[in-house]
Amino acid sequence: MDKRQFPMQIKGVLFDKDGTLFDFHRTWIPILESAALTAARGDVSLVPGLMAAGGYDPATGRVASGSVIAAGNTPELALLWLQSLPHWEAADLTMRLDEIFASEAPHRSEPVTDLVAFLTALRGDGFRVGIATNDSAASALATIGQFGLSGLVEFYCGYDSGYGTKPAPGMVHAFCDAVDLEPADVAVVGDNFHDLEMGMAAGAGLRVGVLTGTSAHEDLAPHADLVIGSIVELPALLAGLR
Known part of the structure; x- marks a missing residue:
C-alpha cells in the first residue's frame, strides 16, 4: 500500500x-424469509419466488451482489415483490416491511x-x-x-x-x-x-x-x-x- x-x-x-x-447472510436471510412470509400473507409457496426475485440463491445460500436484497432499500424491495403480490399497495407493503426490519434486525443481527x-x-x-x-x-x-x-x-x-x-x-x-x-x-x-x-x-x-x-x-x-x-x-x- x-x-x-x-x-x-x-x-x-x-x-x-x-x-x-x-x-449479511447470517443476519438477513432469516429476516427476509420472515418478511416474505408476512408479505405473502402466510402462503409458504410464494416465499421461494419472492426470495429468488430479490437475488437469493437457495442452492448456495447466498445473495447476488448488487441485487435488490443486497443493495436496495425497502421501497425498491416492495415494488419488486408487488409483481407477485397484487393484493398489497406499495406504500402499505413498504411500511409493513420496515416494521418487520426495525423489529427483527436488532435482535437477529x-x-x-x-x-x-x-x-x-x-x-x-x-x-x-x-x-x-x-x-x-x-x-x-x-x-x-x-x-x-x-x-x-x-x-x-x-x-x-x-x-x-x-x-x-x-x-x-x-x-x-x-x-x-x-x-x-x-x-x-x-x-x-x-x-x-x-x-x-x-x-x-x-x-x-x-x-x-x-x-x-x-x-x-x-x-x-x-x-x-x-x-x-x-x-x-x-x-x-x-
Whole structure:
C-alpha cells in the first residue's frame, strides 16, 4: 500500500451497516424469509419466488451482489415483490416491511466482531464514526441501541432520513456536516459497490470494500481503493496511512 495514493489524512469513517458491521447472510436471510412470509400473507409457496426475485440463491445460500436484497432499500424491495403480490399497495407493503426490519434486525443481527471494542478503539484513535444504511433510520437506531453503540456512533442515517439513497452522495455529505469534516477526510467502508460509488460521488478520501457481505473481491475491486476481508483489518490499514 502506497501512502502517496491517499494524500489526505483520514479523520472519519462512515460505515455501511449490513454486510459491513454485521454479517449479511447470517443476519438477513432469516429476516427476509420472515418478511416474505408476512408479505405473502402466510402462503409458504410464494416465499421461494419472492426470495429468488430479490437475488437469493437457495442452492448456495447466498445473495447476488448488487441485487435488490443486497443493495436496495425497502421501497425498491416492495415494488419488486408487488409483481407477485397484487393484493398489497406499495406504500402499505413498504411500511409493513420496515416494521418487520426495525423489529427483527436488532435482535437477529450478527456482528462481525466485538463492535463496542472495535469502535471504542477507533474513537480512541481520534476517528469520527458514522453509519449510513439503505435500511430505515428506525432500524439503524434500534440496532445501534441493541449493541450498545449509542455513545460511539456520532451519526446514523437510513434511506428515509432525507439525504437520498445510495449511491447518491447525500449520506456522506450529511455525515461530514454532522462531524465537521470534508469528504476528503472520510473513509467510506461497505460491502457493496453502491457503498463505494456513494463514496466516489461524494469525493470521499478513501473507499474500502469488505468481504463480509454479498460481494466478492472482483465485484468490489473496480470501485474500491482497497478491499479487505472485514472491518477487523481496518485499524491497521488506517494506521498505515498516517
